[in-house]
Amino acid sequence: MSTRPPSMRDVASRAGVSLSTVSRVMRGAPGVAPQVRERVRNAADELSYVVSRNASGLVTGRTGRVSVVVPYLKPWFFGSVLAGISEVLREADLDMLVYQVGDLRPQPGWTRTLPLRRNCDAVITVSMDLSEEECHRLDDVGVPLVLTGQRVPGRASVFIDDQAGAAGATRHLLNLGHTRIAYIGSRGDSWYSGSSMNRLRGYQAAMGKAGLTPWSLIKPPGHEGGEHAMGELLSDLDPPTAVLAEFDDIAMGAHRALRRSGIGVPEAISLMGFDNHEGAAILDLTTVDQSPADIGAAAGRLAVEITEGTRPRDTHLEMPTQIIPRQSTSAPRSVRGLS
């Protein structure tokens, strides 16, 4: 016994508890009395026991891992989604593999470069905006696929209603009395993402319903896009009194352009974003919250439940959005002048 590493069974027997209690304590799951938790930890300590992933894999025939596929890891959004997924997977005693697709994405066969086969029990994609063909490629891996940030008929999807969110944001500005409302959207080198398309549609629909002509500028994604678009809007013959940005990064770039030009927000121009980036709070930016950590947690749970067979593979979960009013939006000057 001196050279064999201690097993979970050894810990259970030393602490005088069941195997499943040891498992719960070891993965930090709730529902174990503090004294029992303490006893298990002490027993594990005395035996220098460390959790091994192999043991459970041999029993269940599963790998005990879920793969998460993201386009990039740097933007705040993905960290928040991963945080939500990570907490759910830990609770379910599963590990999280993370793949950043990055510059591989434009290559047609990128799905094959991910070592997913026989390496995980489920795959979660985050805001990858997969084509039908890419979904089929990932089906080849042979494990359940959960898509977040897009809604695909017949497939497990966790998403928000981007169109309704953008329409609501537009109505917020209309209700404040604005009529000259510009929209700054984004698109990649040659394509719109589904979410970009839907937010633009939501803005256009709300403007149309109000009998107003939509006024949209489409730029590459990121701060710079917002900054350039705002530069254009500020050089218009009759600039807008309010600007809605497709996401907060764009709004933050627009905010910088306004600050540098000494133009008051919201005194001269109201500015609104979408996503509730942590920087939006810093800038007092009115925005639409979509809670990426909750999206991650929902996707994680869905992956676990589909793997366990307790949830159908075509489950759709629509997550709520809500408008967060802050100090970057107010009534336009002319309306204020009348009141």
Place this chain on the structure above:
Amino acid sequence: MSTRPPSMRDVASRAGVSLSTVSRVMRGAPGVAPQVRERVRNAADELSYVVSRNASGLVTGRTGRVSVVVPYLKPWFFGSVLAGISEVLREADLDMLVYQVGDLRPQPGWTRTLPLRRNCDAVITVSMDLSEEECHRLDDVGVPLVLTGQRVPGRASVFIDDQAGAAGATRHLLNLGHTRIAYIGSRGDSWYSGSSMNRLRGYQAAMGKAGLTPWSLIKPPGHEGGEHAMGELLSDLDPPTAVLAEFDDIAMGAHRALRRSGIGVPEAISLMGFDNHEGAAILDLTTVDQSPADIGAAAGRLAVEITEGTRPRDTHLEMPTQIIPRQSTSAPRSVRGLS
């Protein structure tokens, strides 16, 4: 052959190239001619070949995985470090497991709750500020350990010189002509992190050398800490003309307090952060860049090299920092008045 999944060997033989060429193409590594790449992709396509992690594991006796342990996943810093690690690991054909320790950390046995044993070939910790005892616990896992964000004698560490960085930042403000320079630092519930301690020391040392009395406020980490501290400084009998924050999040909270109070930055108060958060660019905040993606890439390479035995286990890599001057710092009014 109809039911056996196609192997990398099948792809190599169909494309008429070596196994290692297929491997390079599949993991997106450079150094393969475009036509060859195309041929390999077509062969893989025709065979519906998908990379499997198992095959290589059986050959090398390794798991093909590196575990990354982070305190939290939400803050921007960790996403950037993970992006750097991820790119290096992909290049080395290794998978990345990510563990968020979060609220488990205060529990004394948290290292045991991570299923690291026989589950990965190396462990990278990111800004965990591990104690000697925690390092020993992770040694029990039996694979190389690479620490980032802290410098531990005798152990593989990737770090910046926080003390020198903060001293340089302080000198930047001194050189602009400021003498009333306050410092906003952070500490957790009951402890300072090593990095917090070193940045505070750097500030104190630079002030001392200039014959000035250090003036530091220590708050809980985050925007709120910066906001509260700035509130205190603004209610001082003789407020500072410049403020250095331990990191950009704190500076951004301080920036919001100043904006809400209508106090000009840098006209009335110069403000400087540390880290080069993406929000710092948005706010035109002068800061100290520490390039977390480079730190991640260096840690990833070190983990790979130590695992392969080509780098000693006690390698220390000090990463550079640099001051990024932006519009939030300038000479104080009195100095400007004289010039």
